[in-house]
Amino acid sequence: MTAPWFDDPRFPMPLLDLLLAGTVGRDHLLRAAALAGETAVGADAPGLWRRRQAHLLVAALEEDSLYGPTAAVLAGLFPILPAGCVAPAFAALVTALAARFTVPDNTAYYQRLLLGDNAGRLDRYLENEIQTDRHALFWLHVALRRAVLQRDFDRAATLAGSALTGTLAPLRHKIDGDLALLGGRPAQAMGHYAALQAKAPWPGGLFRQGLAALAAGDAPAAQDHLAGLARAVPEHVSAMLALADLVSGRGEARSLLPGSLSVALYTYNKADDLNRTLESLLVSDLATSSGPGRVYVLDNASVDATPDVVAAWTGRIDPGRLTGIRLPVNIGAPAARNWLAADARVREADYVAYLDDDVDLPRDWLARLAAAAKAYPEAGVWGCHVADAHNPAIAQGIDGMLLPLPSGSNEPLILSDLHAQGFDYGGFAHLRPCLTVMGCCHLFRRDRLLGVGGFDIRYSPSQYDDVDHDLRLLLAGLPPVYQGHLTIGHRRPSPALAPVRPEQLAGGQANWQKLVAKHDSRYAAMATLQRDAATRDLRRKVQELAEAGIVGK
Incomplete structure (x- = not known):
């Protein structure tokens, strides 16, 4: 088997780390494309690096298909790409988007409307700006995000249809596909994406075409689309991970936890949330090889009805x-x-699962985490994909990764925020080691939980104590593992839906500084450990796919 790109010692390490973090997120991909372009200058194989740059720009445009600056950079690359890399219809679409996307000189009036409480007036303003063709694509870009946040997909489709005409008409199929996928209609999304590919073929293929097929339960179509993209763009790590989990069956795997379990929750003055969480927990499958798991609820001196909720559930089961x-x-x-x-009662168990008091659990949550533990028994903690319970198009927690610092950055540490750069189309559904997982639902072996010390109380009252613990696990050779095939709903709204209160923002910023200072001398070691774990995992999965004849050897 030919050595894959990630084993090439000449491959720039900063770009390797960016790609290993994932190949989704517009700004993340634009940064990766810029690094590929810099590498092309003076490279032994500049054509290869220009193709890589183009593929990353194409992926960035798939992530945010109305963003004119991406189209402008990509269009500028077309004249120097090898012949046949891009279909003429796609090149024409990108060139038209770059030309027609313009930014208003002044958005002060829109900002005033945004700060007001008249949603109807704001919507009418956006519609008018789109219809009068004054910077229509810019305002359509704004209006579509607003509509998705409100889950008003029909209005979004109507607005897109009014603006995407003429040379931009093929792009309407892309937007309609995205809206259908976010709205829970994956079969419709597949049809829209197929129409786009027939009119203006996306180079290498659409990642979301494979994701839509996965969501629709069409495994053969999903494998076909993902394999085509993985062969055309082997650096598309997210597509490779999705394909490997599909082919291996990891995406559907469930297991019985091999040992006893304590489920631990803590709460303060959230009686209604706690009641809903316990309801979803206690109707879920808590079976283990040692019998059903036991639940422990710590009430942090609540003054609401929390004691009554705990008492009621205690008497009910x-x-x-x-x-x-x-x-x-x-x-x-x-x-x-x-x-x-x-x-002492919690410590009797072999495993401990921590849950927040405001989560919605699927019935098979424990079986999904147990499957992750079976696939990656060496992990220090197993976590999951966390979605906003009010709008599942918003991801709150995925596999966090340490990113390389940009040139000239004064920041000592950057954690990936791929999920915050757009909406969640299913591109985070994979199983692999990472730097950190979100702490509102995670599973530990008890000995590993205690082996690196407890949670640091300097992060009180909350925020980043779970990240700090994950970093210590990684440094101890026990990398966290992300089970992206388990999604739980988190009822605390995302910042996009509800502004963060000033005291929460201040507390979070203070704790971030504590985290940064505490691990100041360890970032290089963390980066190496994360890179080694992620590369080893990707190498194994690529080899599996090669042995199955799905990607080239």
């Missing part, structure tokens, strides 16, 4: 399955986690 622990004062999240971990 089998004796001993749920135990309430009430504290006289609120000790914060890190200390609450430590209190639960130190409880």
Whole structure:
């Protein structure tokens, strides 16, 4: 088998780290494309690097298909690409988008409307700007994001139809496909994407065409689309991960946890949320090889109806399955986690799962995490994909990765935010090691949980204590593993739906600085450990696909 690109010692390490983090997220891909373009200058094989740059720009345009600046950079690359790389119809579409996307000189009036409370007036303003063709694509870009946040997909499609005409007409199929996929209609999305590919073929293929087929349950079509993209663009890591999990069956795997389980929750003054969380938890399948898991709820001195909720559920289920622990004062999240971990009853179990008090769990959540534990028994923690419960098009938590610092950056540490750069079309559904997982639903082996020390109470009352613990696990040779085939809903709204309160923002920023300072001397070691784990995992999956005859050897 020919050595893959990620094993080439000449491949720039910053670009390698960016691609290993994932090949989704517009700004992330634009940064990767810029690095590929810089590498092409003076390279032994400039044509190869220009093709890589073009493919990354194409992926960035797929992520945000109305963003004119991406189209402008891509259109400028067409004259120097090898012949046959791009279909003429696609080149014409990109060139037209670049020419027609213009930015208004002044958006002050829109900003004033945005700060007001008259949503109808704001919507009418956007419609008027689109219809009068004054910077129509810019305003359509704004209006579509707003409509998706409101889950008004019909209005979004109507607005797109009014603006995407003439040479831009093929792009309407792309937007309609995206809206259908976000709206839970993957079969319709497949039809729209097929129409786009027939009129203006996306070079290498559309990642979302494979994702739509996966969501529709059409495994053969998903494999066909993902394999075509992986062969054409082997650097498309997200497509390769999705394809490998589909072919291997990891995407559908469920297992029985091999040992006993304690499920640990902590809460403060969120009686209604806790009640809903316990309802979804206690109707889920908590079976393990040692019998059903036991649930422990720590009440951080709530003054609402939380004690009544815990008492009601304790009396409603089998004796001993749920135990309430009430504290006289609120000790914060890190200390609450430590209190639960130190409880003699919790410590009897082989595994400990921590849950937030405002999550919605699918029935098979534990079986999905157990499958991750079976596939990656060496992990320090297994976490999952977290979606906004109010709008599942918004991802809140995925596989966090350490990113290389941009040239001239004053930041000591950058964590990936691919999920925050756009909406969630299914591109985070994979299983692999990473730097950190979101702490509102994660599973530990008890000995590994305690082996690197408890959660650091300097992050009280909350935020980044789970990240800090994950970093210590990685440094101990126990990398976190992300189970992207398990999605839980988180009822705390995303910042895009509800502004972060000033005290939360200040607390988060302060704790971020604590995290940065605490691990200041360890970032290079973390980057190496993360890179080695991610590369080793990708190499194994590419080899699996090659042995199955799906990608080239």
